[in-house]
Every structure is written in C-alpha cells, then in structure tokens.
Amino acid sequence: MSIGNSPESPEDDRNFPADDRDSIGRALQQGRIAAGLTVDEVSASTRVRIPIVHAIEEDDFSRCGGDVYARGHIRTLARAVGMDPAPLIEQYDAEHGGRPAPTPAAPLFEAERIRPEPRRPNWTAAMVAAIVAVVGFVGFTMFSGNDAAPGSGAVAEGPAPDKKTTSPTVKPTKTKDTKPAPTDSAIAAVPKDKVTVKLTATDDKSWISAKASDGKLLFDGLLLKGESKTFQDDERVDLILGNAGPIELFVNGKKIEEKFESGAVERLSYAKGDPEAG
Structure with missing residues (x-):
C-alpha cells in the first residue's frame, strides 16, 4: 500500500471534515448560547441584520450575498461570541470551493450591516437661527434709525437759504388770508x-x-x-x-x-x- 494514498493522511482530513465536527452555523449557535447572548444582542453588537444571523446559524449562506460577505459575517459573529474565526473560515472555504480571490471585504459586507437612520433636519436649530436673524435685523434697523436722526436734521437745515428768500413773499399773503374769518x-x-x-x-x-x-x-x-x-x-x-x-x-x-x-x-x-x- 502506498503511503501517499493512505486514507489517514492529514491532507485528506483537511479536505474532508470529520463527521463528528459541527457545522459552521451549529458552532456559531452553540458559541452564542455559551456566551449567554441572544440573536438580537449579537445583531446589535455586530450590526449584522437579525434575519442573516438566523440564516447563518441554520447554515444558509444564500442571504449573505456571496462568499466574500459570508466569510466576513462568519468572522464577525465568531468574534462577537468569543470564538476563534479562523477554523470556521477554513471550514467554509473547504465546503464552498476554496478561498476566494482577495477583495476589500470591509466595504463590501459593510452594506449588509444595519445602517443608522439618516439624520433628520434639526428644525429647532433652524427656528432659533431664524429668530436670532429677525431680532438682529430689527435691532439694526432701530439703531440705524437713531443714527440717521441727526443726519435728517442736518438735511432739513440745508434748504434754509431758499426759505429765507421765499419768506418775504409768503408773509404778506398769510396776513391777508388770516385777517378775515372764513x-x-x-x-x-x-x-x-x-x-x-x-x-x-x-x-x-x-x-x-x-x-x-x-x-x-x-x-x-x-x-x-x-x-x-x-x-x-x-x-x-x-x-x-x-x-x-x-x-x-x-x-x-x-x-x-x-x-x-x-x-x-x-x-x-x-x-x-x-x-x-x-
């Protein structure tokens, strides 16, 4: 018998997992239970959506959106429950055709995590800013009006020479008009x-x-x-x-x-x- 083809070779053990080894989903579920965590708590801490956590624990990786997403979720969930993700990743690669080509995984599976809700407009701050603007405008207008008062007086004094020249003609007409009662x-x-x-x-x-x-x-x-x-x-x-x-x-x-x-x-x-x- 050839030693290289022996069924007890370690290489054959890597390619064909032992029958008594738990599946990836089973291992992650047992690790979560041992850590005393619920699915909701794991989802909140990892930002992986609850349906995907349930699917992975049932060995259904179709909802992950591809091998790269699946490997990223397995690694994230394993760390969340205190497990070493490396054996689970190797097991996944062995069961799904080997390790995929390196890709920037973080930006890819980040999309599957729970995204925070978009920030709503801060109407209170906008209203306060509008009120401050109105008050400032009113104050500026009043202040400008007070400053302009002396100037208006100076303008009124400007046409004084014209009044002096016309006053001799106006005075006689006024005395004539006011003498008789209407x-x-x-x-x-x-x-x-x-x-x-x-x-x-x-x-x-x-x-x-x-x-x-x-x-x-x-x-x-x-x-x-x-x-x-x-x-x-x-x-x-x-x-x-x-x-x-x-x-x-x-x-x-x-x-x-x-x-x-x-x-x-x-x-x-x-x-x-x-x-x-x-």
Whole structure:
C-alpha cells in the first residue's frame, strides 16, 4: 500500500471534515448560547441584520450575498461570541470551493450591516437661527434709525437759504388770508339779489324757526352748540329764536351787533340790502 494514498493522511482530513465536527452555523449557535447572548444582542453588537444571523446559524449562506460577505459575517459573529474565526473560515472555504480571490471585504459586507437612520433636519436649530436673524435685523434697523436722526436734521437745515428768500413773499399773503374769518368771507360772497341769513349757536343750544317770504317753512328745530344754519330767499326771511342769547347772526354778509338776552324769544324779519329788524 502506498503511503501517499493512505486514507489517514492529514491532507485528506483537511479536505474532508470529520463527521463528528459541527457545522459552521451549529458552532456559531452553540458559541452564542455559551456566551449567554441572544440573536438580537449579537445583531446589535455586530450590526449584522437579525434575519442573516438566523440564516447563518441554520447554515444558509444564500442571504449573505456571496462568499466574500459570508466569510466576513462568519468572522464577525465568531468574534462577537468569543470564538476563534479562523477554523470556521477554513471550514467554509473547504465546503464552498476554496478561498476566494482577495477583495476589500470591509466595504463590501459593510452594506449588509444595519445602517443608522439618516439624520433628520434639526428644525429647532433652524427656528432659533431664524429668530436670532429677525431680532438682529430689527435691532439694526432701530439703531440705524437713531443714527440717521441727526443726519435728517442736518438735511432739513440745508434748504434754509431758499426759505429765507421765499419768506418775504409768503408773509404778506398769510396776513391777508388770516385777517378775515372764513365764515365772514363766505357770507360776503352771497348774491345781492337774495336774502341770506346765517345763524350760529355759540355757547348753548337754541330753538329756531325760519320761514320764506311765501310762508314756506325752511327750518323748525334745535340748533345745537357749535352748529350753524344758513337760509336764503328771494324777498324775505322770517325768524323766531327761542333762546336768542347764544345766537350769532349774519344777514346779507353783515354781522348783527345786537346782543340778545339768554332765554329771550326774538321774532325777526330780514329783506334784501342792509339788515333791518322787523
């Protein structure tokens, strides 16, 4: 018998594992149980997904995505439960056609690990930044407004020479406009071919009645403090003043200087031309 072909050769033991040797998945499962770890704990510590851990412990490596991923997961799980990964890797190579060509394993099987969730936008920080920006803008605007105040005063003083040159022409017009009262000038413009009567309650209310020359009632009621009434007719206006004292009276543009007594009842009649009391 040839010694090189002896069935007891060590090389044959490497290529054909002994029948009493546990499978890779069985060995990893027993190592995990001996370490007192659950599948969830192993998955959390290795970042290998739970379904893949269960599949490897059942010797199903199809979910690993290839030999390179499978070898990486076996090595990771073995170290997590305190086992030496080298015999398990050799066993896997012997059962799956030998060691694959060297590839950068870490980037490949890293994709199969549990990836952290993408970070969500920090809305709180964004809101705080927006508030700070708004407050800063408002503060800057207020500060700029305060700084600009002296400048605005300086600008207002700039056109002073123009005001000096125009002031001589403005002053005479102002004195002319302010001398007559607005009501006087308005009444002075009444037509001369009519009778125009204006009554104003100066400091108290007064009951008045006004009729035209044909007997038509022009007004009958209270004239409150500060109110005015104007009546006009072609021939004559007849008045009855229930409280004549507070009444200021203009007839045909002229003020009636006669002072009426407060509480007195006056019956007056005015025609065209100079005012004459009837």
